[in-house]
Amino acid sequence: MGRAPCCEKMGLKKGPWTPEEDKVLVAHIQRFGHGNWRALPKQAGLLRCGKSCRLRWINYLRPDIKRGNFSKEEEDSIIRLHDQLGNRWSAIAARLPGRTDNEIKNVWHTNLKKRLEATKGEEAAHEAPAGGSGKKRRPAAAKRGGARRALAAAPVSPERSASSSVTESSVTEQGNTGSSPGFPKEESFTSSPDAEEFQFDESFWSETLSMPLESFDVPMEPCDAFGAAASSASADDMDYWLRVFMESGDVQHELPQI
């Protein structure tokens, strides 16, 4: 089977996505969907390969991404599912609404694997204060305030802060028009009445909302997104996402005509 080259290396950008690129990608997908990832960057005027766009969308910009800490339940699920499925991250992700395979993979390699090994070690030695000694690191939660990359000089989107909230409200609302021809199959987070994933998603929301607020640094209630986001995002973050949202609003107005 022949394989198309990932992308024409000619002049295509790599590395972290800039807020502007995110904006362009989100706006384009809102308007036209992503029927053809390969053609998308060209159509959107992005100097990225389709693969990169897809990854960015799937792992970061998609509105149904659930940001914030993995709950104990989620971590347990990952451990259990990994036990059953092995390294089939996408399959595991499919059972954890709002989580991406990439994220799960990262969590596994950075947290759970070690924890499991430590647990096994404990069981074996019935002693050894696993992780008790050594360097004390802040818990993962402490890092998820959104300031991490936003503070960096690199023009990277303010990912962990308000991203999901804003794209959520913007794209989801767009999806809620329900008739956008631009959002094909995959956009199951829209409120398509017969979408199975939507039911899933709904339970996800209720489940999420029933959880203690401290578990998240990102508001899970779409309509409250901005208010809560404001409390956790830096001014720069807010400014950026506000602009994204406002432009998304413009896009939405155009949608019914599409």
Place this chain on the structure above:
DNA sequence: AACGTAGTCAACCGCACGGTC
């Protein structure tokens, strides 16, 4: 205060698969 180390995570890479021509 500066430096070194370890942890985190977004993004890239290459392969495999399924669909289409």
Place this chain on the structure above:
DNA sequence: AGACCGTGCGGTTGACTACGT
């Protein structure tokens, strides 16, 4: 039937940050 194309997946890497010394 076979080649081509697009997409999805898993592994890996590099940039960045926080913490400890």
